[in-house]
Amino acid sequence: MGDTEEKNLLQARLILEHSSSVTVLSGAGISAESGVPTFRGTDGLWRNFRSENLATPEAFRENPRLVWEWYDWRRCAVKDARPNPGHFALAELENQKKKFTLVTQNIDGLHQMAGSRNVLEMHGNLWEIKCTKCGLITKDYRVPLEELPPLCPSCGGMGRPNVVWFGELIPMEVIDKTLKAIEDCEVMLIIGTSGVVEPAASMGLVAKQAGKTVIEINIEHTPNSPLFDFTILGKSGEVLPLLYTPRMAYS
Numbered sequence: 001m002g003d004t005e006e007k008n009l010l011q012a013r014l015i016l017e018h019s020s021s022v023t024v025l026s027g028a029g030i031s032a033e034s035g036v037p038t039f040r041g042t043d044g045l046w047r048n049f050r051s052e053n054l055a056t057p058e059a060f061r062e063n064p065r066l067v068w069e070w071y072d073w074r075r076c077a078v079k080d081a082r083p084n085p086g087h088f089a090l091a092e093l094e095n096q097k098k099k100f101t102l103v104t105q106n107i108d109g110l111h112q113m114a115g116s117r118n119v120l121e122m123h124g125n126l127w128e129i130k131c132t133k134c135g136l137i138t139k140d141y142r143v144p145l146e147e148l149p150p151l152c153p154s155c156g157g158m159g160r161p162n163v164v165w166f167g168e169l170i171p172m173e174v175i176d177k178t179l180k181a182i183e184d185c186e187v188m189l190i191i192g193t194s195g196v197v198e199p200a201a202s203m204g205l206v207a208k209q210a211g212k213t214v215i216e217i218n219i220e221h222t223p224n225s226p227l228f229d230f231t232i233l234g235k236s237g238e239v240l241p242l243l244y245t246p247r248m249a250y251s
């Protein structure tokens with residue numbers, strides 16, 4: 001790790017040590033070391049379809065089976081994924097802070113598996129199916145799904161992934177809680193996101209405009225990097241465990 005990274009890392013450790021309220025925004029990059037394909041990286045392709053072209057209500061309306069084949073493929077790809085040291089570090093940091101909110105764009109559920117408790121899933125969850133008829137939401141971990149599209153256990157209506165597609169609104173309650181978590185925090189960490197998708201991509205700017213310290217952790221600079229206090233270049237699974245002192249079990 002270069003001198004600048006060392007300096008940024010030490011600075012981030014000190015800032016976090018003296019903060020009692022932290023808000024985090026995570027993206028697909030934090031799950032990359034768990035083997036989950038990122039959304040836009042080279043592994044973000046499936047049968048030569050771009051993710052952005054499948055994750056839309058139009059694609060689902062046009063060909064629900066194709067969209068479900070993609071989600072079923074992702075569920076199969078994620079089923080053996082386990083949290084990595086980056087996920088566990090955030091769960092541990094939550095235990096050490098008076099106020100901690102983790103806003104994630106990810107739908108893989110790995111933050112909760114790592115023990116994070118106060119998690120806001122901005123884009124939904126890969127393991128939930130929502131009935132397009134009665135709205136019933138069910139947790140369903142079957143891989144692969146026996147029938148595509150899956151049918152609602154209650155009314156037999158067609159199920160859809162309980163995720164937010166492009167062109168769909170993020171639930172207002174999630175937006176409100178995210179903005180409150182930004183207002184209440186001293187420090188915001190922006191981890192493993194390309195900063196392309198709105199409104200998530202604007203949350204770091206909102207924090208900066210509210211006078212918060214914003215630290216980015218990514219393997220490369222992003223278009224939003226210049227907005228932030230600084231960027232720690234590195235893998236989140238390697239950087240995050242270095243940002244705090246683990247509490248000894250007996251302390």
Ligand code: BV8
Nearest residue numbers: 027028029038039040105166167192193194197198235236
């Ligand atoms: C909305 C769920 C209001 C589904 C996702 C035109 C018409 C309609 C809308 C729009 C439009 N133009 C713009 C919009 C808004 C649109 C948008 O932002 N489009 C983009 C493409 C320009 N947004 C919306 O539609 C949102 N709703 O705006 O409502 C509205 C309504 C109607 C009309 C207008 C406005 C809803 C957006 C939600 C989309 N759903 N996911 C699914 O997953 O199947 S978004 C999808 O992208 C994933 O959730 C993903 O998490 C998210 C963001 O991507 P990233 O997480 O950043 O992942 P990415 O692969 O891009 O980057 C990975 C990063 O990690 C990289 O930076 C890499 O360097 C880094 N990295 C890699 N490895 C590591 C690492 N970092 C650290 N360590 C490592 N080891």
Ligand code: ZN
Nearest residue numbers: 131134152155
């Ligand atoms: Zn139903």
